[in-house]
Amino acid sequence: xxxxxxxxxxxxxxxxxxxxxxxxxxxxxxxxxxxxxxxxxxxxxxxxxxxxxxxxxxxxxxxxxxxxxxxxxxxxxxxxxxxxxxxxxxxxxxxxxxxxxxxxxxxxxxxxxxxxxxxxxxxxxxxxxxxxxxxxxxxxxxxxxxxxxxxxxxxxxxxxxxxxxxxxxxxxxxxxxxxxxxxxxxxxxxxxxxxxxxxxxxxxxxxxxxxxxxxxxxxxxxxxxxxxxxxxxxxxxxxxxxxxxxxxxxxxxxxxxxxxxxxxxxxxxxxxxxxxxxxxxxxxxxxxxxxxxxxxxxxxxxxxxxxxxxxxxxxxxxxxxxxxxxxxxxxxxxxxxxxxxxxxxxxxxxxxxxxxxxxxxxxxxxxxxxxxxxxxxxxxxxxxxxxxxxxxxxxxxxxxxxxxxxxxxxxxxxxxxxxxxxxxxxxxxxxxxxxxxxxxxxxxxxxxxxxxxxxxxxxxxxxxxxxxxxxxxxxxxxxxxxxxxxxxxxxxxxxxxxxxxxxxxxxxxxxxxxxxxxxxxxxxxxxxxxxxxxxxxxxxxxxxxxxxxxxxxxxxxxxxxxxxxxxxxxxxxxxxxxxxxxxx
Amino acid sequence: xxxxxxxxxxxxxxxxxxxxxxxxxxxxxxxxxxxxxxxxxxxxxxxxxxxxxxxxxxxxxxxxxxxxxxxxxxxxxxxxxxxxxxxxxxxxxxxxxxxxxxxxxxxxxxxxxxxxxxxxxxxxxxxxxxxxxxxxxxxxxxxxxxxxxxxxxxxxxxxxxxxxxxxxxxxxxxxxxxxxxxxxxxxxxxxxxxxxxxxxxxxxxxxxxxxxxxxxxxxxxxxxxxxxxxxxxxxxxxxxxxxxxxxxxxxxxxxxxxxxxxxxxxxxxxxxxxxxxxxxxxxxxxxxxxxxxxxxxxxxxxxxxxxxxxxxxxxxxxxxxxxxxxxxxxxxxx
Numbered sequence: 001x002x003x004x005x006x007x008x009x010x011x012x013x014x015x016x017x018x019x020x021x022x023x024x025x026x027x028x029x030x031x032x033x034x035x036x037x038x039x040x041x042x043x044x045x046x047x048x049x050x051x052x053x054x055x056x057x058x059x060x061x062x063x064x065x066x067x068x069x070x071x072x073x074x075x076x077x078x079x080x081x082x083x084x085x086x087x088x089x090x091x092x093x094x095x096x097x098x099x100x101x102x103x104x105x106x107x108x109x110x111x112x113x114x115x116x117x118x119x120x121x122x123x124x125x126x127x128x129x130x131x132x133x134x135x136x137x138x139x140x141x142x143x144x145x146x147x148x149x150x151x152x153x154x155x156x157x158x159x160x161x162x163x164x165x166x167x168x169x170x171x172x173x174x175x176x177x178x179x180x181x182x183x184x185x186x187x188x189x190x191x192x193x194x195x196x197x198x199x200x201x202x203x204x205x206x207x208x209x210x211x212x213x214x215x216x217x218x219x220x221x222x223x224x225x226x227x228x229x230x231x232x233x234x235x236x237x238x239x240x241x242x243x244x245x246x247x248x249x250x251x252x253x254x255x256x257x258x259x260x261x262x263x264x265x266x267x268x269x270x271x272x273x274x275x276x277x278x279x280x281x282x283x284x285x286x287x288x289x290x291x292x293x294x295x296x297x298x299x300x301x302x303x304x305x306x307x308x309x310x311x312x313x314x315x316x317x318x319x320x321x322x323x324x325x326x327x328x329x330x331x332x333x334x335x336x337x338x339x340x341x342x343x344x345x346x347x348x349x350x351x352x353x354x355x356x357x358x359x360x361x362x363x364x365x366x367x368x369x370x371x372x373x374x375x376x377x378x379x380x381x382x383x384x385x386x387x388x389x390x391x392x393x394x395x396x397x398x399x400x401x402x403x404x405x406x407x408x409x410x411x412x413x414x415x416x417x418x419x420x421x422x423x424x425x426x427x428x429x430x431x432x433x434x435x436x437x438x439x440x441x442x443x444x445x446x447x448x449x450x451x452x453x454x455x456x457x458x459x460x461x462x463x464x465x466x467x468x469x470x471x472x473x474x475x476x477x478x479x480x481x482x483x484x485x486x487x488x489x490x491x492x493x494x495x496x497x498x499x500x501x502x503x504x505x506x507x508x509x510x511x512x513x514x515x516x517x518x519x520x521x522x523x524x525x526x527x528x529x530x531x532x533x534x535x536x537x538x539x540x541x542x543x544x545x546x547x548x549x550x551x552x553x554x555x556x557x558x559x560x561x562x563x564x565x566x567x568x569x570x571x572x573x574x575x576x577x578x579x580x581x582x583x584x
Numbered sequence: 585x586x587x588x589x590x591x592x593x594x595x596x597x598x599x600x601x602x603x604x605x606x607x608x609x610x611x612x613x614x615x616x617x618x619x620x621x622x623x624x625x626x627x628x629x630x631x632x633x634x635x636x637x638x639x640x641x642x643x644x645x646x647x648x649x650x651x652x653x654x655x656x657x658x659x660x661x662x663x664x665x666x667x668x669x670x671x672x673x674x675x676x677x678x679x680x681x682x683x684x685x686x687x688x689x690x691x692x693x694x695x696x697x698x699x700x701x702x703x704x705x706x707x708x709x710x711x712x713x714x715x716x717x718x719x720x721x722x723x724x725x726x727x728x729x730x731x732x733x734x735x736x737x738x739x740x741x742x743x744x745x746x747x748x749x750x751x752x753x754x755x756x757x758x759x760x761x762x763x764x765x766x767x768x769x770x771x772x773x774x775x776x777x778x779x780x781x782x783x784x785x786x787x788x789x790x791x792x793x794x795x796x797x798x799x800x801x802x803x804x805x806x807x808x809x810x811x812x813x814x815x816x817x818x819x820x821x822x823x824x825x826x827x828x829x830x831x832x833x834x835x836x837x838x839x840x841x842x843x844x845x846x847x848x849x850x851x852x853x854x855x856x857x858x859x860x861x862x863x864x865x866x867x868x869x870x871x872x873x874x875x876x877x878x879x880x881x882x883x884x885x886x887x888x889x890x891x892x893x894x895x896x897x898x899x900x901x902x903x904x905x906x907x908x909x910x911x912x913x914x915x916x917x918x
Contacts, residue, residue, distance in 0.1 A: 071818055103824020110822070115815040120837050120912055129833070130823040165913040181823050 017044035018086060018221050019068065019189055025080030026063050026072065037063045037076070038245045045189065050215070050222040052236035052253070054229050054268070056501035057472070060245040061225050065191045067091070068223065069106050070098035085189065104134040107187035107220075109211070111194040113174035117166035123177050124150070124162025127184050134185045146180075153180035154210045171365075172203040179211055183220065190215060193225040200364035200528060201572040208235060208574075227501060229272045230531075231574035233257050241265050271506035318352040319490050319522040320376060320409075325349050325385030327371050345371045347546035348385070351539075353490065358516065358523040360533040360554070362569070363543035372543070373494045373526045377411055378402070389490070407437055410483035414495035416475035420467040426478050427463035433485045452481040456511060473504035480511065484519070494526045509535055531573055534558055542566050588909070592902045596895070603894055604656060607887045608649050612641075618883060661888030666880050671888035675870060680763035681751055682869035685862070686854040688785050689793035694847065697797045701804025701843075702836065708809055716801060723798025728857045732791035732864035739787060746787050749866035753780050784867075792861045796850040803846045807839040814838070841912055848904030852897050 026038040038060040045051045053061040066072045068083055070090060083090040085106065090098060102108075110116040118126055127149060128142040137145045143162070150158035153176040166174060175196065182190055195211065196204040212235060215222050226232050232239050233253045241249040241256070241264065249262040260266045327346040346368040353359045363369045374380040376387060378394050387394040389405060396402070410433075413419040420429055430452055434445045453460055456477040467475055476496065483491055493512070497505045513536065515521060527533050533540060534554060541551040542565065550563045561567045611618050619635040620627055636642045640651060655662070661671035704716035740748035747753065751765060758777035760768045766785070769778025811817065812835050820834045858871030866872065870889060877885040909915040 069822055071822060099821075099824065099827075102822055108819065108822035110815060110819050112815060116819040118816045118820065118834050118838065119914060120841075121833060122913075126820075129825060129829060133826045133829060134824045167914045178819070181819075185824065 016087065017046045017084075018049075019045040019223070020084040021064070021068070021081070022084065023081035024064065024067060024078065024083060024091075026060070026067050026076055027079040028073070028076045030075060036079075036245065038067070039080070041081070041242070041245075041247050043240045043247065043250055045221050045223055047188070047221055048216075048219045049238070050212075050224055050236045051238045051240060052224040052226055052232035053240045053242055054226055054232045055242035056227060056268075056503065058244070059242040061242050062193055063245075064242070065193055065223060065225050068189075069102060069108055069191055070095070071102075071108075103130055103187065104136075104185045105187050105189065107182040107185065107190045109175075109178050109182040109190065109192045109195045112198050113171050113178055114198065116178055117169075117174055119166055122163055122165055123169065127162075127177070127181050130181060130184050136185050146184075149180040149184050150177065152214065153177070153183075154206070155180070171199055172207060175199060175203075175207050176210070179207070179214070183214060183218070186218060187220065189221045189223065191223045191225070194227070195224075196231075197227070201530070201574075202364065202568055204574070205572040228574055229257075229268055229502070234574050241268065267503055271503040317355050319355045319390060320524075321352040321388045322372070322376065323350055323386045323388065325372075325375060325382045325387060327368075327375060327380065328383040344546050346375070346382075349541075349543075349546075349548050350385075351541050351548065351551055353522050353524060354539075355489075355522055356516065356520045357538045358525055358536050359539045359541065360525040360527060360537035361541045361543055362527055362530055362533050364528060364569075366545070367543040368546040369526050369528075369543050370494060373411075373492050373524065376490075376524060377409060377492055378405060403437070407486045408488050409490045409492065410486065410488040412476070412479050412483050412491060412493045412496040415499050416472050416479055417467075417499075419479055420475055422467050425464055425466055426458075426470070429467070429478060430481045430485055433482060437486060439486070448485065449481075452484055455484060455515065456481045471504075472500055473507060476500060476504075476508055477511070480508075480515070484515065487519075488521070490522045490524065492524045492526070495528070496525070497532060498527065498529060505532070506535075512536065530558075530569055542569070589902065589906065592898075592905065596898050599898065600891065600894065601653075603891060604653060605649070607890060608652055611883050611887060612645065612648075614883075656891070661891070662884035664877075664882055664885045666877070666882045666885070671884050672892075674873065674885065675889060675892055677763070678868060678870045678873050681765075681867065682855075682858050682862070682871060684764055684766060684781070685785060685788055685792060685867065685869055686851070686858060688789035689854055689857075690796065690847070690850065692789055692793040693796035693800050693850065697800030698804050698840075698843065700797075701801040701806075702808050702839075704801070704805045705808035705812065713805075716805065720798035720801045723794050724802075726794065728791060728795065729860040729864055731794055732788070732861050735787045735791050736864060747784050748787075751781065751784050751868055752777075753784075756780050788861045788865045788867050791864070792854060792857050795857065796847075796853060799850065800843060800846060804839065804843050807842045808835060811835050811839045837911060841908070844904055844908050844911060848901045851900040851904075855893055855897060 021044070022042050024038055024041040025036060027034050027036050041060070041064055043051065053064060055061045063072070063076070066076075067078055068085070068090060070093070072078070078091040081091070085101065090101070093101075117123065121129075124143060124146045127146040128137075131137045131142040131145055132139075136142070147158045147162050150162055155161055155173060155176045161169070161173070166177075169177065175198075179195070182192075192211065196207050199207065208231070211222075214220075222236075224232065224236055229239075233256075236253050239249075239251065239253050239256045240247055241262065243264045249256065249260065249265045251261075256265065257269065260269055325346060326344065326348055329343045329345055349368075349372060351359060351361075361369045361372055371380060375382050376394075378387075381395055389409065392401070394405060424432070427446075427449055430449045431445050434440060434448060439445070440448065449463070450460055453462070458474060458477050458481070462470065462474065462478075467478070470478065476499075479496075496512075497508050500508060509532065512523065516523060523536070525533065525536055537554045539551070540554050540557040541548045542557065542563070543549070544565050550557060550561065550566050552562075557566060558570065561570060614620070618639070618641055619632040623631055623635060633642075640648055643651075659672055661675075663670055664674055667674060700716055700720075704713040707713045736748050739745045752758070756777060758765075758769065758774050758780075759772055761771060762768055765781035766778050769775060769781060816838075817830070817834055820830055825834070855871075858869060859875050860871070861867070862869045862871035863875045870893070874886070874889055876882070877889070905915075
């Protein structure tokens with residue numbers, strides 16, 4: 001650890017911040033003209049301090065960070081203000097001068113571990129080359145140092161791992177390698193741009209713990225970029241809230257949470273699911289017309305829970321029953337003529353969705369939750385077990401029964417950017433299921449599309465527009481409208497809000513709750529995000545490695561988790577410890 | 585990796601069998617049958633019958649096919665009706681000439697195409713880039729034989745910088761232990777013979793390499809543009825990599841993945857292009873021999889050459905796939 005020498009945080013003037021951004025303006029030039037992405041941004045990062053920039057996508061938080069390290073996209077440039085790093089203006093530096101700062105003085109941990117490692121170089125070499133090019137160590141010494149750095153970042157069996165390629169690493173392991181890389185040359189400032197948002201919560205927690213521990217130990221200043229207010233509050237000394245390219249509020253983390261001054265910060269706080277777990281009923285009630293009715297139903301659910309848990313068939317009030325379902329996938333054998341191995345993605349899973357209610361399946365990546373969703377949509381056949389929809393087994397040979405089933409069960413997928421056909425207008429997209437099933441005349445269909453737009457609170461002028469012209473939240477509304485076009489009984493939401501910013505996310509969750517109240521929909525809600533699940537679910541199934549390890553009413557699972565795994569998941573939610581202070 | 589090679593070689597067997605069926609049936613389906621094809625349309629019925637008996641064309645098809653395959657398995661590809669020499673011998677005599685030509689064409693295509701594509705990508709949207717795109721479009725669209733004629737007319741006939749035909753100056757006396765003239769000159773230390781062979785190769789190789797060059801340049805350009813915007817390139821810059829290392833280890837190596845596949849596919853294009861180029865430059869390779877075989881309805885040569893070329897093509901692509909594994913570690917475990 002001492003080989004590279006620790007940076008001298010004390011070397012800087014005690015009162016001079018390490019990084020001082022003053023009135024920063026960043027402009028992008030596109031075919032459509034110039035657009036100012038960031039303007040009037042000012043804040044400081046002192047030595048050893050962690051400052052978080054919080055904001056939704058498009059708020060300019062990542063652009064600000066990119067300007068600090070001189071890695072703006074080619075069409076972007078700093079058009080105003082100063083970025084003082086250790087007293088020198090980065091914005092005024094030539095490309096060569098900034099390049100010398102990168103790695104050695106300012107490090108970066110990027111967002112997506114899957115796409116940020118060079119796929120054709122060994123992981124160790126990728127760190128060693130950074131050491132060599134920054135003049136820290138050479139040849140064998142650099143390789144030895146690389147193993148130390150990987151160990152320090154919490155990668156087990158580092159010596160062997162250093163010789164492997166990125167595709168042999170899991171997401172969490174890659175992120176550790178990226179942390180080792182970012183801190184390799186002991187920079188004085190580390191820019192962590194959404195360092196864990198692509199990872200499962202439990203992995204996220206251990207990685208952030210390691211990052212915090214390391215930067216504390218080394219005295220590294222951290223500029224943390226995140227959309228997650230809970231995470232920012234937990235990890236940063238001070239928070240900078242950005243909105244539409246401007247800083248709307250800056251302050252110490254605790255104070256900013258307790259006493260938000262700006263309207264946008266308040267909205268962000270209210271919407272943040274990680275901080276709102278005590279407000280579930282409120283959030284839900286707000287979207288439903290008849291509050292008392294909902295609460296009554298909600299209470300009744302606790303009694304029904306045991307029956308649900310056993311998945312006993314024949315209960316008429318269940319829209320769909322999953323009965324001892326297992327899915328085994330065959331893997332290709334490693335050797336030329338070896339027998340193929342198999343992988344059990346879903347292992348003896350049973351649960352049921354009461355009519356008009358929401359059942360959530362939560363779990364980390366690889367837990368089998370999406371396979372469950374696919375089987376319930378009859379896109380994948382179970383290896384054994386039965387799924388009964390309205391009492392009828394799903395997946396029979398009967399073609400008319402299949403068409404009827406597909407009408408009554410509709411999916412909403414995660415990515416609103418890729419799940420809409422870019423060549424169809426919004427009107428055509430929503431009309432498509434009606435056409436496919438030959439429902440109504442042209443005028444009737446047009447009428448129905450307008451109703452649906454109304455249902456999802458979109459203005460009718462989007463009809464003629466294309467998906468590319470809409471925001472993420474608007475697109476997800478379109479996806480919901482399309483799913484509702486055929487008046488389904490069951491909607492399968494596979495990570496339906498995970499790609500959205502918190503404020504938009506909470507709007508969509510309210511919309512879903514509202515539609516459920518009005519149309520009597522049943523939801524299967526697949527999510528990795530427990531905080532979101534807490535807001536929407538009546539009944540929760542926790543999946544781990546293909547099995548349901550715990551299921552019960554949402555209140556039971558969240559307030560009194562029975563298994564260690566559920567407790568680990570719950571504890572890993574960022575900002576969990578802060579929420580009581582907020583509500584209380 | 586060894587598994588991949590074995591699998592691919594095993595896959596070659598059914599491919600070649602299928603091809604042999606097609607070639608076999610093609611000759612039998614000729615108007616008037618193979619005997620008429622051999623003897624010409626005005627052959628007497630007696631002569632046709634004699635030929636049919638001689639070559640076994642009067643026997644059942646399956647029996648004929650089995651005999652044919654049996655002969656192939658022992659390396660007997662039949663006899664050229666034009667030269668009366670074994671097809672395999674004719675092939676082996678001319679193959680080194682075509683290998684020299686295609687290798688040089690490929691060297692030109694890769695040696696110019698990749699740097700050109702790279703420079704165009706780095707200067708995307710500027711004059712160099714536009715010029716490259718236009719030039720490579722012309723390169724792809726211009727027919728090989730036309731370019732060959734043009735080069736021959738300008739550089740051989742008008743300017744006289746290069747010889748207009750053949751592999752070797754008629755006055756040159758040289759020994760040829762391997763049949764690869766450039767190599768032979770180096771082995772026997774007859775430097776002037778090597779130089780003479782190279783001079784003869786230049787124009788045909790440029791003509792033959794033009795289309796692959798244009799394609800490789802375009803693919804390289806597209807690939808580099810994509811790769812240089814990749815997240816890992818940004819991260820590599822963020823960790824302070826020097827420019828040379830960034831370009832060689834990160835950008836170029838990743839950009840080479842689609843390019844190497846393209847190069848493999850060019851081998852087929854080169855072999856078919858060789859027929860036209862060799863004809864224009866009267867270059868004594870398998871291409872010009874094939875062309876003569878077509879004009880003279882020399883079916884044994886056509887059948888044999890097509891089969892052997894298929895094997896060469898398959899092996900060349902296998903070599904490219906193996907090299908792909910060397911560049912991309914993700915391919916190795918599969």
